[in-house]
Amino acid sequence: MATIRSLGGEPYNRQGDHLWRKEGHYVGHFRGNFIFGVNGAYLGELHGDRLGYNPRNAGRATHPRVPRADRGPIAVPSMPAHVMPPGWSDFQAPPP
Numbered sequence: 001m002a003t004i005r006s007l008g009g010e011p012y013n014r015q016g017d018h019l020w021r022k023e024g025h026y027v028g029h030f031r032g033n034f035i036f037g038v039n040g041a042y043l044g045e046l047h048g049d050r051l052g053y054n055p056r057n058a059g060r061a062t063h064p065r066v067p068r069a070d071r072g073p074i075a076v077p078s079m080p081a082h083v084m085p086p087g088w089s090d091f092q093a094p095p096p
Contacts, residue, residue, distance in 0.1 A: 001071075007052040008090035009079040013071065024071040025096035031062055037094055040064040044091040050082055051091035070096075 001013045001020075012027065013020040019027040019035060028037040033046040034057065042060040044053040084090070 001074075003074070003076050005050055005079055006091040007047060007050045007084055007088065008081045010091075011074065011076040011078065012051065012091075012093070013074060018068050019093075020068075020071050021093055021096070022074050022076060023096070024073045025093075026067045026070055027093045029065060034060060035091075036060075036062045036065075038065055038067045043093065047085060047088065048082075052084070052088045053091055054085075054088050056087070 001015045003011050004014045005011050011022045013022065017030040019030065021027055028035050028043055035043045035045060035051065037043050040062045042057055044051050045057060
């Protein structure tokens with residue numbers, strides 16, 4: 001598993017095309033640079049090496065998927081936020 005951070009500095013776990021919260025709850029899957037929830041809705045995307053939300057892509061969707069099993073939590077601290085690109089906001093995973 002690799003740690004990936006949001007534009008706001010929050011850590012997430014990525015393994016292959018799947019993403020988990022630092023607490024271990026499944027978030028969704030990657031399709032290219034885009035992240036989709038288990039219901040197929042757009043959640044966000046990669047901006048460089050960080051996760052963010054671009055409202056221009058909010059209408060994107062893919063087919064729903066069965067969620068992966070939750071994982072154990074990781075002990076990784078938050079980091080300082082990156083400068084948000086114009087019009088973007090921080091990645092917000094849906095509640096578990």
